[in-house]
Amino acid sequence: EPEVTQTPSHQVTQMGQEVILRCVPISNHLYFYWYRQILGQKVEFLVSFYNNEISEKSEIFDDQFSVERPDGSNFTLKIRSTKLEDSAMYFCASRMLQARPQHFGDGTRLSIL
Amino acid sequence: AQSVTQPDIHITVSEGASLELRCNYSYGATPYLFWYVQSPGQGLQLLLKYFSGDTLVQGIKGFEAEFKRSQSSFNLRKPSVHWSDAAEYFCAVEGGGADGLTFGKGTHLIIQP
Numbered sequence: 001e002p003e004v005t006q007t008p009s010h011q012v013t014q015m016g017q018e019v020i021l022r023c024v025p026i027s028n029h030l031y032f033y034w035y036r037q038i039l040g041q042k043v044e045f046l047v048s049f050y051n052n053e054i055s056e057k058s059e060i061f062d063d064q065f066s067v068e069r070p071d072g073s074n075f076t077l078k079i080r081s082t083k084l085e086d087s088a089m090y091f092c093a094s095r096m097l098q099a100r101p102q103h104f105g106d107g108t109r110l111s112i113l
Numbered sequence: 114a115q116s117v118t119q120p121d122i123h124i125t126v127s128e129g130a131s132l133e134l135r136c137n138y139s140y141g142a143t144p145y146l147f148w149y150v151q152s153p154g155q156g157l158q159l160l161l162k163y164f165s166g167d168t169l170v171q172g173i174k175g176f177e178a179e180f181k182r183s184q185s186s187f188n189l190r191k192p193s194v195h196w197s198d199a200a201e202y203f204c205a206v207e208g209g210g211a212d213g214l215t216f217g218k219g220t221h222l223i224i225q226p
Contacts, residue, residue, distance in 0.1 A: 042217060043214075047213075048212040104149070104156045104158075106155055
């Protein structure tokens, strides 16, 4: 069964540094998402992406965040200047159409030191 | 804005016993409803979904859920739990034109031998 894959599984970064989290959505999916889960808390929506542009973003997704689909397969989340509170598990998800379930990757654990 | 409440943070069930995990949502119309399961260190796996139609939906691993509009609930059930069911369970809702999922805080399921 096709899967959403995320790399790396764990990223350790110094505060203030830029980080790029990578995702390969399921190949025929058209809608892409990023979520985050701070340790012990619920999963929170960050941003959705369709047709090469952001379709929706949450209050969490401020100017330090950006997303990109640089080629036909990858979907990336960039955090420009990381803060301690950015430490979390970041999940990528994709789906073929709206009114279909989102399929999640295994996540990238981001640790900011 | 929609919200999801999972009133039970932890639930302990004996292996072989039945299970019900509660989920209540707040939304004006009929939302799309989901249950996801997260094993330690893993991503979110879709258990089942409700979009419309039959209010009792069947999912993977022997789980089912019932949508009750009058109670704004979407409780997850399983007639006989297995030790491998120990995990974190998240209820999620989508609707109101919002593209991202809104998750509950999760219920941690512990299985006693």
